[in-house]
Amino acid sequence: IRHAQAGACRVRFTVDDDSRPPGLVLVIADDGVGLPAAVRPGVGLTSMRERAEELGGTFEAASQPGRGTRITATLPLSIRSET
Known part of the structure; x- marks a missing residue:
């Protein structure tokens, strides 16, 4: 994303x-x-993938030349219930 020459980043x-x-x-x-x-x-990108996997998650980078890049990382959550 740093080298993307993007007009917008979400x-x-x-x-x-x-x-x-x-x-x-x-x-x-x-x-x-x-x-x-x-x-x-x-x-x-390699470092981001390794970090996501170390945490038990997944990492994907998808790109179309001239149309941008989309990076998705999913990390497992531990939800604690309040008692």
């Missing part, structure tokens, strides 16, 4: 109560130049 956090365990979903999307198909993930 960041959204949601909680997915339907998954087990429930998950915190982080979506970052821009309208920039996108990632060329031939480009391998750099240190930043």
